[in-house]
Amino acid sequence: xxxxxxxxxxxxxxxxxxxxxxxxxxxxxxxxxxxxxxxxxxxxxxxxxxxxxxxxxxxxxxxxxxxxxxxxxxxxxxxxxxxxxxxxxxxxxxxxxxxxxxxxxxxxxxxxxxxxxxxxxxxxxxxxxxxxxxxxxxxxxxxxxxxxxxxxxxxxxxxxxxxxxxxxxxxxxxxxxxxxxxxxxxxxxxxxxxxxxxxxxxxxxxxxxxxxxxxxxxxxxxxxxxxxxxxxxxxxxxxxxxxxxxxxxxxxxxxxxxxxxxxxxxxxxxxxxxxxxxxxxxxxxxxxxxxxxxxxxxxxxxxxxxxxxxxxxxxxxxxxxxxxxxxxxxxxxxxxxx
Amino acid sequence: xxxxxxxxxxxxxxxxxxxxxxxxxxxxxxxxxxxxxxxxxxxxxxxxxxxxxxxxxxxxxxxxxxxxxxxxxxxxxxxxxxxxxxxxxxxxxxxxxxxxxxxxxxxxxxxxxxxxxxxxxxxxxxxxxxxxxxxxxxxxxxxxxxxxxxxxxxxxxxxxxxxxxxxxxxxxxxxxxxxxxxxxxxxxxxxxxxxxxxxxxxxxxxxxxxxxxxxxxxxxxxxxxxxxxxxxxxxxxxxxxxxxxxxxxxxxxxxxxxxxxxxxxxxxxxxxxxxxxxxxxxxxxxxxxxxxxxxxxxxxxxxxxxxxxxxxxxxxxxxxxxxxxxx
Numbered sequence: 001x002x003x004x005x006x007x008x009x010x011x012x013x014x015x016x017x018x019x020x021x022x023x024x025x026x027x028x029x030x031x032x033x034x035x036x037x038x039x040x041x042x043x044x045x046x047x048x049x050x051x052x053x054x055x056x057x058x059x060x061x062x063x064x065x066x067x068x069x070x071x072x073x074x075x076x077x078x079x080x081x082x083x084x085x086x087x088x089x090x091x092x093x094x095x096x097x098x099x100x101x102x103x104x105x106x107x108x109x110x111x112x113x114x115x116x117x118x119x120x121x122x123x124x125x126x127x128x129x130x131x132x133x134x135x136x137x138x139x140x141x142x143x144x145x146x147x148x149x150x151x152x153x154x155x156x157x158x159x160x161x162x163x164x165x166x167x168x169x170x171x172x173x174x175x176x177x178x179x180x181x182x183x184x185x186x187x188x189x190x191x192x193x194x195x196x197x198x199x200x201x202x203x204x205x206x207x208x209x210x211x212x213x214x215x216x217x218x219x220x221x222x223x224x225x226x227x228x229x230x231x232x233x234x235x236x237x238x239x240x241x242x243x244x245x246x247x248x249x250x251x252x253x254x255x256x257x258x259x260x261x262x263x264x265x266x267x268x269x270x271x272x273x274x275x276x277x278x279x280x281x282x283x284x285x286x287x288x289x290x291x292x293x294x295x296x297x298x299x300x301x302x303x304x305x306x307x308x309x310x311x312x313x314x315x316x317x318x319x320x321x322x323x324x325x326x327x328x329x330x331x332x333x334x335x336x337x338x
Numbered sequence: 339x340x341x342x343x344x345x346x347x348x349x350x351x352x353x354x355x356x357x358x359x360x361x362x363x364x365x366x367x368x369x370x371x372x373x374x375x376x377x378x379x380x381x382x383x384x385x386x387x388x389x390x391x392x393x394x395x396x397x398x399x400x401x402x403x404x405x406x407x408x409x410x411x412x413x414x415x416x417x418x419x420x421x422x423x424x425x426x427x428x429x430x431x432x433x434x435x436x437x438x439x440x441x442x443x444x445x446x447x448x449x450x451x452x453x454x455x456x457x458x459x460x461x462x463x464x465x466x467x468x469x470x471x472x473x474x475x476x477x478x479x480x481x482x483x484x485x486x487x488x489x490x491x492x493x494x495x496x497x498x499x500x501x502x503x504x505x506x507x508x509x510x511x512x513x514x515x516x517x518x519x520x521x522x523x524x525x526x527x528x529x530x531x532x533x534x535x536x537x538x539x540x541x542x543x544x545x546x547x548x549x550x551x552x553x554x555x556x557x558x559x560x561x562x563x564x565x566x567x568x569x570x571x572x573x574x575x576x577x578x579x580x581x582x583x584x585x586x587x588x589x590x591x592x593x594x595x596x597x598x599x600x601x602x603x604x605x606x607x608x609x610x611x612x613x614x615x616x617x618x619x620x621x622x623x624x625x626x627x628x629x630x631x632x633x634x635x636x637x638x639x640x641x642x643x644x645x646x647x648x649x650x651x652x653x654x655x656x657x658x659x660x661x662x663x664x665x
Contacts, residue, residue: 203385233595274527276556
């Protein structure tokens with residue numbers, strides 16, 4: 001194990017590629033009627049140019065909140081940012097005026113959401129919703145816009161794209177809608193695509209299609225992808241580098257291959273072991289006892305201490321520091337697996 | 339096939355929905371035959387809209403089937419009067435997917451769990467309270483849970499409440515409709531282990547409905563693969579995963595994203611979506627998406643072919659296979 005280093009050194013990407021997006025020590029929370037609480041604690045991660053990075057964790061761990069904050073999509077109040085930076089291509093997004101933020105959102109950073117059912121407006125045609133993106137970010141004639149939309153739909157593998165533009169979301173299946181969301185996110189040729197659980201609502205055969213499609217599009221368009229998911233299988237298949245989040249903190253970051261063969265954090269290991277595997281037969285699944293602590297009752301020490309099999313006295317008292325093993329792996333744990 | 343006594347036999351079951359303004363019915367379940375032994379777990383897998391939930395619901399007459407026979411412990415459920423059926427329901431219970439929607443938010447947990455006992459007039463108040471405590475302990479909940487309300491519990495705990503309710507009447511058969519898919523990964527394994535333990539302790543049989551093949555591989559004895567209302571392949575779990583015959587099953591198994599991806603081999607990516615069930619393709623319903631499609635596939639519906647002997651019994655509906663094949 002290498003010497004201890006401070007957190008911002010946990011650089012993503014095996015070849016230390018230049019980061020396109022980096023969150024640096026982001027701490028934020030929400031003010032509610034019952035008091036305020038911290039949702040993200042000192043969260044740092046990086047997405048290098050042209051690579052796919054995974055952000056994994058269970059519901060409520062803060063993975064979606066971190067990108068919503070980065071994209072400035074959370075209304076304030078109730079959300080507040082205590083400290084940290086979100087650097088995209090050399091600029092801190094948190095400091096931008098709303099006008100310049102709008103030039104980035106949907107233009108240089110595309111987003112796809114989990115629910116293709118609810119993220120399309122049911123009262124407008126697909127064509128209208130796609131052209132809207134171009135109307136805001138590009139000044140194109142209607143005909144040019146239509147051409148670009150059909151091209152992009154065709155690129156995502158949608159048959160009869162010109163007809164699709166006239167259709168409404170309810171006329172299309174879940175897989176088609178997700179393809180349309182992807183096409184829409186890619187219309188302006190973004191440098192970064194944020195995919196928030198892009199395949200969770202879909203069937204496995206459709207999921208395989210969408211993952212394959214994202215892989216192809218990434219190679220064609222040379223973009224970076226931040227893949228948010230709770231499915232470790234999806235990470236294994238699509239990401240080069242992975243960040244694992246638990247209860248508002250990043251607890252481990254590593255190369256995808258490394259994280260599955262030698263997980264350092266007990267939580268990462270617990271997550272991997274609790275999934276049944278096709279290749280082996282076990283009578284009982286390994287479990288992680290207990291539940292994730294809510295944001296309003298996180299312990300003073302490590303958030304995972306209560307559920308951890310390697311918990312020590314120090315874990316209950318003090319928050320663990322990020323330890324850099326080498327450039328391939330970093331773990332926030334007092335007592336990690338070697 | 340084993341020579342144990344079948345608990346449930348489904349014979350040529352049909353459930354057609356008639357939609358207003360549409361000539362043709364939606365054939366959600368179309369001529370399905372299955373059987374389930376005591377103490378066995380039968381998984382029904384398939385993509386959304388393939389009819390797997392409808393199959394289970396029609397078999398237990400939650401939805402009245404259009405035709406067919408369902409023999410449960412030697413008795414045809416479809417011939418029973420409403421009253422007799424209701425009494426019979428004691429022996430078959432449901433666990434639902436959404437632990438948020440399947441519990442009444444205005445009832446304390448104690449009332450939710452003992453409701454089946456009240457409905458079926460089992461015991462008096464005191465014996466029911468005693469049973470309640472046993473049940474809560476059985477599913478790993480604190481006895482104080484009885485006086486609290488569903489909103490005070492997490493998803494995993496709510497699913498435990500639903501399970502306690504399902505086993506309250508000591509049924510022989512539980513239909514679990516996607517019982518873990520709404521839960522987080524670390525909680526899923528807790529619930530799966532609980533279901534396996536209950537099966538052993540209470541000698542339950544499960545019909546397990548899910549789209550998660552890794553869970554299916556772990557929990558099942560036998561697996562039926564469903565596509566557009568039809569069972570296209572049915573086999574023991576080891577047999578099915580090591581030797582999938584139908585091209586759809588092969589694609590499904592290869593499509594599972596895996597952690598051990600280096601060993602997972604080549605992926606078969608299917609093109610297209612599941613077709614509209616009110617207007618299924620002619621012949622084999624899978625043929626428009628099939629990579630091995632032949633001329634006959636669009637013309638003739640494949641018959642169910644039984645292959646193998648006792649050890650590796652296996653049925654498949656596909657034109658690729660003929661009686662000549664020996665497994």
